[in-house]
Amino acid sequence: MIKLSIQGMTCPSCAPKVHNKIIKLEGVLDVSVSYEESLVSITPSEDFNVQSAIDALESEGYQSHVQKNSCCAPEQFASNEKELHVAIIGSGSGAFACATKAAEGGAKVTIIEGADVIGGCCVNVGCVPSKILIRAAQLAEQQRNNPFSGLENQQPQLNRALLSQQQSARVEELRHAKYQNILDTNPSLSLIKGYAQFKNASTLIIDKPDGEQQEISADKILIATGSTPTIPEINGLSDTPYWTSTEALFATDLPEHLVVIGSSVVALEIAQAYRRLGSEVTVLARHTLLYREDPLLGEELEKCFKKEGINVLTDTSANNIAHDGKYFIIDSNNGRITSDKLLVSAGRHANTEKLNLEAVGVQVTELGEVMVDAKMQTNVEGIYAAGDCSNMPQFVYVAAAAGSRAGTNMTGGDVSLDLTTMPAVIFTDPQVATVGLTETQANQQGISTISRVLPMENVPRALANFETDGFIKLVAEESTGKLIGAQILAHEGGELVQSAALAIHNKMTVEELAGQLFPYLTMAEGLKLCAQTFHKDVSELSCCAA
Structure with a gap:
């Protein structure tokens, strides 16, 4: 008999569900399930594969493993x-x-x-x-x-x-x-x-x-x-006390002016964090921000950064770096910059x-x-x-x-x-969240697309929060209407992207997404509203319109 310890059974009614799942597997002669002992006991035939039972339980949300004293060790685990x-x-x-x-x-x-x-x-x-x-x-x-009247701002x-x-x-x-x-x-x-x-x-x-x-x-x-x-090969860089992300994350002092070389995910997150903590910040990006993503994401995030006072220099590469004992001197194709700290995040x-x-x-x-x-x-x-x-x-x-x-x-x-439905989030503010294909990626695969962009000023929760930066963009296959991609720039935008990922995974059309029930005054409602714009003018819809 093979005994599996099982985790995840929350009530006695789970036991018959587990029994019915296991008894159907090839090579199972008999099975008993004990909710009290969190135990599955299997009587196997010679062709039984215990991994099939572990995988079957995992598909139902249970974790299991073979007990060491199980008398019939499966062949694939021991030779x-x-x-x-x-x-x-x-x-x-x-x-x-x-x-x-x-x-x-x-x-x-x-x-x-x-x-x-x-x-x-x-x-x-x-x-x-x-x-x-x-x-x-x-x-x-x-x-x-x-953003609220009546709440006094303070340093x-x-x-x-x-x-x-x-x-x-x-x-x-x-x-x-x-x-x-x-x-x-x-x-x-x-x-x-x-x-x-x-x-x-x-x-x-x-x-x-x-x-x-x-x-x-x-x-x-x-x-x-x-x-x-x-670490990019820049003349003089190796002779200077530059930061990597590790030093930037655990520094005990706040720089007066931080220059960031790079526009990677980490570069943008740390750049904004230091600006908000009180440093002057300059970002040197070889291309545009987020140049591998939908162009609208980088364009709108750059606007948000500049609104916060972050100096973003796009199409800029450093060609020589020196340190005089106190300051960095950074020469680039966009001029000379001095700073007391330099973060290299490429x-x-x-x-x-x-x-x-x-x-x-x-x-x-x-x-x-x-x-x-x-x-x-x-x-x-x-x-x-x-x-x-x-x-x-x-x-x-x-x-x-x-x-x-x-x-x-x-x-x-x-x-x-x-x-194929891997979500990704960049924890800037507003956050960048993506899943699936952009229009460009889809077109490169020979997929004709149709897309819609919903500015966050059309999302009731964003209006109530007085945080209307950004947008939601949905990309659908033109011939079927199936959702194949989502690009989001929004405050707490990372909390929206998994819903989009599930919709893509389940091959939902934008019409089906538009017809789902979303709680009113949630940011996720923006997905529904954006889906509705494929067939309606969202500005003409009443509050909570279905």
């Missing part, structure tokens, strides 16, 4: 009674998602990390500390410039050192809860400190902090080494240079990103990759989803990652 061994290079979100999923599948997992702390970029020097800084800056801006009093301490404390708290605690409490996971490189397709050499080397062999290997800031690149990938023939892109298919498999059998080190989009939730699927596939499963 000749040998426990499957998974080695993971890195300890970020993709790594831990793979580790926990592989452990659920019965594998022994070794995580290898060379940095001082585990957790990767997001929790330590990325998503978490940046959102704390952005939120603090937003509150400072609301104190300085609130915020900032102690940057205290804010930095608070950021660090929350980072440490989350790192312990979401990473260290999992490592400490899951007996299937172990950690080796050191930097790994490939000896062959199943063996890693680890350079440990004490100078010793250790070799480990594994049945499956995941590359999850993340990324690092890209994107990130994969950490793969020191892995010795050429020894095993793992294919990488020109940028060094490990090439994977939809199952996270590289071109070398048994070697997988997930996260920023791969050719997948550099988002933490993509890394986690990729790692989870890699862990499932390593232990006998067969799952893929579909990115």
Whole structure:
């Protein structure tokens, strides 16, 4: 009998639902479900695949794993009674998602990390500390410039050192809860400190902090080494004390004038945050803002930045940088600029240079990103990759989803990652949120489109908030009316995009979206209103018009 521990059953009525799901699977002779014990007991035939049961339960929102004392260990989890061994290079979100999923599948997992702390970029020097800084800056801006009559504006009093301490404390708290605690409490996971490189397709050499080397062999290997800031080749830059995003996020002093080289997501988020905290800010963008996105997004965001006093210089490249001990002197094709701090934020690149990938023939892109298919498999059998080190989009939730699927596939499963409705958010204010195709992308694929743009001044909640910057743009396939893309610039715009993603995923037409019930005075109602503009003039509709 195979016993699965199951999480997610919220009431006794869940038990028969689980029973009906499992009994239909191939190779199941009998099944019993105990709500009280959170246990599924399966009597299998020889052709039963336990991963099919785990996947079936996951599709219904339940998490499960094989109990170690289960007397009929599935063949795909063990070969000749040998426990499957998974080695993971890195300890970020993709790594831990793979580790926990592989452990659920019965594998022994070794995580290898060379940095001082585990957790990767997001929790330590990325998503978490940046959102704390952005939120603090937003509150400072609301104190300085609130839109409501009768509420007196006031200059915020900032102690940057205290804010930095608070950021660090929350980072440490989350790192312990979401990473260290999992490592400490899951007996299937172990950690080796050191930097790994490939000896062959199943063996890693680890350079440990004490100078010793250790070799480990594994049945499956995941590359999850993340990324690092890209530093452009600018004359003189390397001789100056410039900031990367890490220094900018945890600085204890507020610069008088911050120059930002780059218009990446991180560059724009930090630029606005520092402006709102009180610095003068200049952004040097080689192209326009958000030049890879729908042009309207960059145009309107630039207007918002300039309204806040951010100096945006588009089509501008620095060609020489010097530092006189106090100030940066930045020469560009747009003149000379001086500042007391310089942030270089020109994107990130994969950490793969020191892995010795050429020894095993793992294919990488020109940028060094490990090439994977939809199952996270590289071109070398048994070697997988997930996260920023791969050719997948550099988002933490993509890394986690990729790692989870890699862990499932390593232990006998067969799952893929579909990115066709992947939402993305830039946490400026207003926020930039996108999903699906732009008009240009659709046309490049031979899809004729029709689109509508709804200014946020037509959204009742935006009017009530006195925050009418931005727009909602919906892109539909002309022949069918199916929604295929959404581009949003709006305050809290990130809260809208998942609804658009679900509509695209479910192949809804704009007419169907327009006919849905949206609560009045929510920002999400803007999606309905924009969908209505495909067939109506929204300015002529009454309040709450259906």
